[in-house]
Amino acid sequence: MADKIELIGLSKEELAEQIAKLGEKSFRAKQLWQWIYFHGETDFSKMSSFSLGLRKKLADNFTITRPKIVAEQLSTDKTRKWLLEFSDGQRVEMVYIPEDDRGAVCISTQVGCAVGCRFCHTGSQKLTRNLTAGEIVSQFMVARDTYGEWPSPTNETRYLSNIVVMGMGEPLHNPENVIKALKILTDGDGIAISRRRVTMSTSGIAPRIVNALQETGVRLAVSLHAPNNELRSKIMPINNRYPIEEVLSACREYQDGDGSRYITFEYLMLDGINDTLTCAHELIALMKKYKLRATFNLIPFNPWPGCSFKPSPVKQVSVFAKELENAGFAAPVRVARGQDILAACGQLKSKKDAE
Ligand code: SAH
Ligand code: SF4
Numbered sequence: 001m002a003d004k005i006e007l008i009g010l011s012k013e014e015l016a017e018q019i020a021k022l023g024e025k026s027f028r029a030k031q032l033w034q035w036i037y038f039h040g041e042t043d044f045s046k047m048s049s050f051s052l053g054l055r056k057k058l059a060d061n062f063t064i065t066r067p068k069i070v071a072e073q074l075s076t077d078k079t080r081k082w083l084l085e086f087s088d089g090q091r092v093e094m095v096y097i098p099e100d101d102r103g104a105v106c107i108s109t110q111v112g113c114a115v116g117c118r119f120c121h122t123g124s125q126k127l128t129r130n131l132t133a134g135e136i137v138s139q140f141m142v143a144r145d146t147y148g149e150w151p152s153p154t155n156e157t158r159y160l161s162n163i164v165v166m167g168m169g170e171p172l173h174n175p176e177n178v179i180k181a182l183k184i185l186t187d188g189d190g191i192a193i194s195r196r197r198v199t200m201s202t203s204g205i206a207p208r209i210v211n212a213l214q215e216t217g218v219r220l221a222v223s224l225h226a227p228n229n230e231l232r233s234k235i236m237p238i239n240n241r242y243p244i245e246e247v248l249s250a251c252r253e254y255q256d257g258d259g260s261r262y263i264t265f266e267y268l269m270l271d272g273i274n275d276t277l278t279c280a281h282e283l284i285a286l287m288k289k290y291k292l293r294a295t296f297n298l299i300p301f302n303p304w305p306g307c308s309f310k311p312s313p314v315k316q317v318s319v320f321a322k323e324l325e326n327a328g329f330a331a332p333v334r335v336a337r338g339q340d341i342l343a344a345c346g347q348l349k350s351k352k353d354a355e
Contacts, residue, residue: 004063007036008141009134011180012187022057030189036064037190040141040150066138066145079338082142086135090128092168093348094139096147097337102161107139108348109178110169115203117223117236119268120346121304122168130174136181139167140191152192163193165200166221168348172205175212182216195219201266203238204247210254220254221264221297222247226274227282235273248290255293263292268299268346269312269320280323287329296324296331302344 005018012033019029031049035041044050044059067084070091074080080096092108113120114127140163144150149160163185165171171178178200186195201221202209213220224247226232232239251263267283269275287294298321301311312320317333324331336344 004061006134007032007062007064008138009132009136009181009184011183018062022061024054028054032058033187033189037184037187038151038192040144042066065134066142067135069142072146073341073343075338075341075343077337077340079341079343080146081338081341081343082146084139084142086131092131092135092139093343094143094167095338095343095348096143096160098159101159103159104162104164105140105143105160106164106167107136108167108169109136109165109171109174113169114173115170115236115238117203117225117238119225119235119270119301119307119309121307121342122346122348124306127169127173130177131169133177133180133184136177137184137191140185140193144191152190161193162197163199164221165198165218170203170205171200172202172208172212175208179212179215182218186216186218199264203236204242205238206242206246206250209247209250210257213254214257219261219264220251221266222251223268224265224283225268225270227279227286231274231279235270244286248286248292251292252290261293262295264295264297266297266299268301269317270301271310271312271316273309275312275316275320277319277323280320284324284327284329294329296321296329298331298333300333300336302336302339302347304342304347 007015015033016026016029019032035047041047042064044055047055067086069082070085071083078098082094083091084094085091090111092111094108095106097104097106110130111128112125113122115123117123143160147159149158182198185191185193186198195217196219198218199221200218201223203223225235229239229243232244255261298317301309321331321333338344
């Protein structure tokens with residue numbers, strides 16, 4: 001018998017095709033979608049709205065798989081990190097960052113990353129492969145399993161309320177699978193995370209930004225980290241390929257499509273590198289030049305073994321933030337979470353340091 005088909009990661013249309021191939025009516029595909037994504041069911045024999053015969057037929061043809069949890073760590077601040085393994089043995093990390101009555105799940109899109117930002121732990125590990133849409137979606141499903149958040153709760157009562165695509169990998173180096181996964185995660189008949197609670201962060205793959213956001217309707221965060229090309233290229237080599245002008249022009253085009261959408265610019269505070277007042281002024285000038293409605297997110301640099309950058313002093317961060325605020329931009333400082341378990345931004349890695 002042919003290999004069973006994995007259902008997680010199929011689009012609604014693809015699932016309908018599979019059901020049609022079995023000779024079943026189309027409403028069965030809708031029910032199956034709900035079992036998988038609304039109820040979180042992984043066992044066909046428990047799908048009680050199906051006849052025993054159909055349950056067996058489904059089990060004979062399909063699988064519903066979660067990645068294996070290889071390790072799970074809980075930080076003193078309640079941030080949780082999972083090391084997940086897919087069927088070919090490849091691994092990624094996922095993080096849950098709780099707030100009082102809600103929280104964000106930070107998901108990965110690639111094993112490793114080819115962008116190679118100098119300050120990023122993930123970037124120090126070469127790209128191994130893209131994740132499939134199913135592997136991206138199933139990370140979030142593991143988080144729901146852990147917190148028992150099935151069936152999909154209403155928005156007001158969910159702990160896993162937000163998704164940030166800020167784990168390992170550059171989402172726009174894997175756009176097809178990321179877009180497909182985001183459509184599944186935000187589908188109202190299933191997991192139903194609202195689009196405005198999903199943020200995709202990119203290092204600035206300029207030509208792919210507008211389409212990805214138009215397709216998915218999620219929010220955009222851009223890892224800017226420097227106000228001019230010379231500096232940005234030094235810490236983010238991708239800037240040689242897509243310089244600041246191209247990235248910000250794409251941002252402008254995105255906001256032309258919908259004036260209400262703010263963009264978050266992530267800005268890592270690296271001691272003596274990009275944290276001067278001159279840098280703040282250059283940043284403000286850039287925002288004005290491209291007429292961007294922007295919010296900054298100042299990120300304290302999280303050190304990792306083998307990296308020589310140092311975090312900016314707290315005082316310098318607040319001086320920098322004040323300058324942006326005085327120019328009319330919100331500039332909250334991101335609180336580092338889960339540092340004790342290396343779960344904070346830029347610290348994720350799928351292998352031990354020795355490997
Ligand atoms: N590849 C995407 C998304 C994942 S990285 C991107 O780069 O945007 C998520 C955020 O963590 C990015 O803004 C990234 O620049 C930041 N980051 C990377 N290394 C970091 C570190 N050591 N300390 C703090 N933030 C870091
Ligand atoms: Fe890749 Fe983002 Fe890390 Fe840069 S910061 S190396 S794009 S994961």
